[in-house]
Amino acid sequence: xxxxxxxxxxxxxxxxIIAFLCNWCSxxxxxxxxxxxxxxxxxxxxxxxPCSGRVxxxxxxxALKSGADGILVSGCHPxxxxxxxxxxxARRRFALLGNLLDFIGIEPGRVNxxxxxAAEGEQFAEVVRTVTEKVKELGPATRLVKKIEAMxxx
Amino acid sequence: MPTINExxxxxxxxxxxKLLAEGTVAAVIGYASGSLPMTVKPLVVRRPxxxxxxxxxxxxxxNLANFLPEVLKSVEPPRGPRDPKxxxxxxxxxxxxxxxxxxxxxxxxxxxxxxxxxxVVMGVGSxxxxxxxxxxxxFAGREILAVEELDHDLIVRGSGFEEKINRWSVVRDNCxxxxxxxxxxxxxxxxxxxxxxxxxxxxxxxxxxxAKSAAERWGWFTSEFATCIRCYACRNAxxxxxxxxxxxxxxKPQWVGKSxxxxxxxxxxxxxxxxxAGRCTDCGxxxxxCPMGINMRLLTKKLNKDVxxxxxxxxxxxxxxxxxxxxxxxxxxxxxxxxxAGAGKEGE
Numbered sequence: 001x002x003x004x005x006x007x008x009x010x011x012x013x014x015x016x017i018i019a020f021l022c023n024w025c026s027x028x029x030x031x032x033x034x035x036x037x038x039x040x041x042x043x044x045x046x047x048x049x050p051c052s053g054r055v056x057x058x059x060x061x062x063a064l065k066s067g068a069d070g071i072l073v074s075g076c077h078p079x080x081x082x083x084x085x086x087x088x089x090a091r092r093r094f095a096l097l098g099n100l101l102d103f104i105g106i107e108p109g110r111v112n113x114x115x116x117x118a119a120e121g122e123q124f125a126e127v128v129r130t131v132t133e134k135v136k137e138l139g140p141a142t143r144l145v146k147k148i149e150a151m152x153x154x
Numbered sequence: 155m156p157t158i159n160e161x162x163x164x165x166x167x168x169x170x171x172k173l174l175a176e177g178t179v180a181a182v183i184g185y186a187s188g189s190l191p192m193t194v195k196p197l198v199v200r201r202p203x204x205x206x207x208x209x210x211x212x213x214x215x216x217n218l219a220n221f222l223p224e225v226l227k228s229v230e231p232p233r234g235p236r237d238p239k240x241x242x243x244x245x246x247x248x249x250x251x252x253x254x255x256x257x258x259x260x261x262x263x264x265x266x267x268x269x270x271x272x273x274v275v276m277g278v279g280s281x282x283x284x285x286x287x288x289x290x291x292x293f294a295g296r297e298i299l300a301v302e303e304l305d306h307d308l309i310v311r312g313s314g315f316e317e318k319i320n321r322w323s324v325v326r327d328n329c330x331x332x333x334x335x336x337x338x339x340x341x342x343x344x345x346x347x348x349x350x351x352x353x354x355x356x357x358x359x360x361x362x363x364x365a366k367s368a369a370e371r372w373g374w375f376t377s378e379f380a381t382c383i384r385c386y387a388c389r390n391a392x393x394x395x396x397x398x399x400x401x402x403x404x405x406k407p408q409w410v411g412k413s414x415x416x417x418x419x420x421x422x423x424x425x426x427x428x429x430x431a432g433r434c435t436d437c438g439x440x441x442x443x444c445p446m447g448i449n450m451r452l453l454t455k456k457l458n459k460d461v462x463x464x465x466x467x468x469x470x471x472x473x474x475x476x477x478x479x480x481x482x483x484x485x486x487x488x489x490x491x492x493x494x495a496g497a498g499k500e501g502e
Contacts, residue, residue, distance in 0.1 A: 058407075058409045058425065061409070061424065061425060062407070062409050062410075065410075065421060078488070079484070085482065088484070089479070089480075091486055092464075092478065093431075095486070095487065095488070096431050096432075096457060096461065096464075096479075098490050099456070099490075099500055100427065100428060100457060100460075103456045104424060105368045105369065105370070105371035105372025105373070113490060114493040115493050115494075123493065127493060143372055145417060146411065146417040146418065
């Protein structure tokens with residue numbers, strides 16, 4: 001418990017960002033950023049999904065619940081989806097989810113959505129930099145995070 | 155002189171009796187009087203002689219569309235899961251429906267839960283249903299023993315008091331902001347049609363909250379849902395919630411904890427509302443059945459607002475077009491995407 005408190009103290013706190021990347025574009029974009037040696041913050045934890053259309057609100061919210069400080073969901077650019085239309089359906093769902101989370105008071109910038117193609121290594125690094133910066137400014141996530149320790153103490 | 159609702163009740167009984175006696179339908183879904191003042195209970199009538207139990211009043215807050223898929227299944231001849239569908243038309247079911255409930259039936263048809271040919275909609279124009287909670291709040295500390303309904307007033311009686319209150323002042327919030335009170339599907343018309351209401355801003359409550367800061371909204375969210383006891387009445391009363399296994403009952407993976415922890419309750423309500431996105435008709439059943447008086451309808455109302463503003467769709471209003479989340483447009487708004495030029499909040 002003490003180590004956790006230290007970790008979340010302002011000085012050396014580093015955000016944990018869960019990135020859901022689609023297998024065909026954004027994951028390959030991340031791969032390209034890696035082989036091209038583009039520098040980006042090491043705060044993201046990548047979850048590889050078949051398509052951005054596969055990412056449900058359950059996954060995003062459960063990542064928040066488990067203490068993720070930020071979320072990034074990234075798919076192919078509209079029109080480039082490997083499954084033709086997966087990202088179009090995802091776009092409608094993410095727009096509504098983003099607005100709903102904003103409505104209940106989740107800070108804007110916690111949950112992010114982007115399009116990154118397999119050829120955009122530098123853009124991927126840029127997206128990660130932007131998102132990490134935003135989340136760092138917000139500080140550790142407290143809203144919709146399940147605090148087991150607080151429950152045990154009660 | 156009988157009141158409007160007494161006349162409607164008479165008409166419902168006569169029509170239900172006729173439909174059952176003729177054999178047009180195998181069952182009629184309606185309301186019977188409840189055991190407490192200001193309550194009704196849902197009733198499925200299968201014999202013409204039982205039609206006298208049916209009634210219509212201003213306290214019909216439950217959404218009957220919720221029972222439709224189950225009742226339709228119950229009137230089918232019994233068969234095993236792999237047996238073929240019997241030949242010939244299956245028995246029909248009649249159901250009362252106002253504006254919002256008929257739109258729920260439309261959504262059920264769009265989602266292939268209900269076959270249009272098997273439903274006989276007894277359309278009733280809604281005059282708004284009274285919130286029991288609002289009436290009880292007016293008489294805090296005094297027990298209400300009986301409520302008599304007139305056309306525009308309610309007479310509330312208890313031991314030692316009798317008061318007349320204006321009916322519209324205690325009508326539910328969702329009915330007060332409703333713009334489509336008349337049923338969309340009508341096979342048998344009951345009473346007079348009601349015209350669409352002009353409402354300058356049906357999303358006023360949502361707008362007021364949106365104008366606040368993120369911290370204030372979070373404060374509202376946590377305090378509103380703090381009293382939730384996870385009884386799932388909101389889910390069970392909802393005609394959209396027909397999944398055999400709900401996400402809250404999933405154990406592997408367990409999306410939402412089953413405890414009364416504030417995060418778990420909050421997540422349950424966010425996910426429940428989100429699953430109704432583009433399907434909710436704002437019937438208010440969830441709010442009406444909540445034993446703790448939580449206004450969870452605001453979450454679905456917010457989603458309704460976004461679906462209307464971003465995609466121009468109101469649930470259940472266009473029976474021939476697909477549901478908003480099962481379709482897309484190439485040029486759907488995407489200002490919320492961080493890689494887009496001028497990225498920002500959607501809908502602004």
